[in-house]
Amino acid sequence: MANKIQSVKGTREFYPEQMALRNFIYEKARAASRAFGYQEYDGPFIEPIDLYAAKSGEELVKKQSFTFEDRGGDLVTLRPELTPSLARMIAAKQNELTYPVRWWSFGPFWRYEQPQKGRAREFFQWNVDMLGVDSPEADAELIAVGATFLRSVGLSPELARIYVNNRRLMDSEFDNLEIPPETRLVVSNLVDRRSKMEPAKWDAYALELGLTQKQLDGLKDVLGNFDLWKKNDELTRLFAALEALGVAEYVKFDPNIVRGLLYYTGTVFEAFDTTGSLRRAIFGGGRYDNLLADVGGNPLSGVGFAMGDVVSGIILQERGLVPEFEPSPAQVLVTVFDEKLWMQSFALAAELRQAGLNVMVSPEPAKLPKQFKFADKMKMKVALVLGPDEMEKGLVVVKNLLNGEQVQVKREAALDVIRRIL
RNA sequence: GAGCCUGUAGCUCAAUGGCAGAGCGCCACACUGUGGAUGUGGAUGUUGUGGGUUCGAGACCCAUCAGGCUCCCCA
Known part of the structure; x- marks a missing residue:
């Protein structure tokens, strides 16, 4: 072992058995996508760093991406996500595409992060997006694609749940609490961390961030109110559509789901293993209204989600849902x-x-x-x-x-x- | 980027600072035209790597690499 060259940290080697699992996930993702009429596509694996720098903080890009100078002196990066590439591809043919665009993809991504269970530096991700229609019913379809995947791999509603919230709803609740727009990001972050912190510490932290006791109490009321969706038109329509699509049993409203990303503007959702050892989301997504602005396109609304192969693979294995490995393709x-x-x-x-x-x-x-x-x-x-x-x-x-x-x-x-x- | 835990045979793991072991797996034979089962025998190793302490280190100390847990982050 001593003088053998090790594989790069955070990468995985796919021996035939692991390859079978990866292909299993791919096949199920493909089937769920195709069941709703989505077309497969892909973008380049390497991109100019500017593509991401435009959207995300430069610091973030430098810290968490694999970036290097090519022989011509340009900075290129191994793609950390697909959405910017998708945005560019859509913008380039914006006037010739048939809408709504329904596209899906499955491919490798790289993020320079600390590897641990459920997280690698090189991973595969399933991306599904619909562009050109801004309706709760479109959001419902994306959630239904995700639910179809869960069902097809044997993750029943008892084992996996999709939690839904809406950014606009939360914003109006924040308005009622007189939480100013500039502290919303911090508050969202706070909400995101609630499940990870002890209640008392979380309270203290909230006050530290500048919330008044009254605002904190109000926030806790909001986060504990699982009927909040009933007074939101988008969410009532969403749930009606989910019912009709036959996946309502998978979906629950949860005001604690915020997702860290800035660009979500409406519906947000995340799927979790209900009792498993992993706290990480199986998949997550939402509606983004300004996808194309940064890459020079006209405004176009979209909704989509992404699922990594690492977390989903672990859950399938822990649940014993991976089909028995057949070593030889020849019988x-x-x-x-x-x-x-x-x-x-x-x-x-x-x-x-x-x-x-x-x-x-x-x-x-x-x-x-x-x-x-x-x-x-x-x-x-x-x-x-x-x-x-x-x-x-x-x-x-x-x-x-x-x-x-x-x-x-x-x-x-x-x-x-x-x-x-x- | 920070803290903690772990690293011994292919795998799972033992070994008070004093001869590196077990189970499973692997290979051979029992079985010269037939797999799984059983029995018998056999090989397994620079104890992650590099230094140090010690008469003596798998164990103790330092560094480093990798994995895990948590924080951070999750575009």
């Missing part, structure tokens, strides 16, 4: 009897592949027990034996590895016998 092994019949086995394997089966054949004339052990470890379903006896009569032995039964059949009939087992 059929053609054994090699001995050196003389080696090429005969190769030819038989080729024949079966021609017929559309995935077939492995031993690349060496190893002992039969060894070849069977291999098939067993690879969890293959069928083994064929082509020995001298079979060769002579134009037969082949087909063995069902699941129940141990084997039959000797004519070579031409082998394909049907195999197909019946698979």
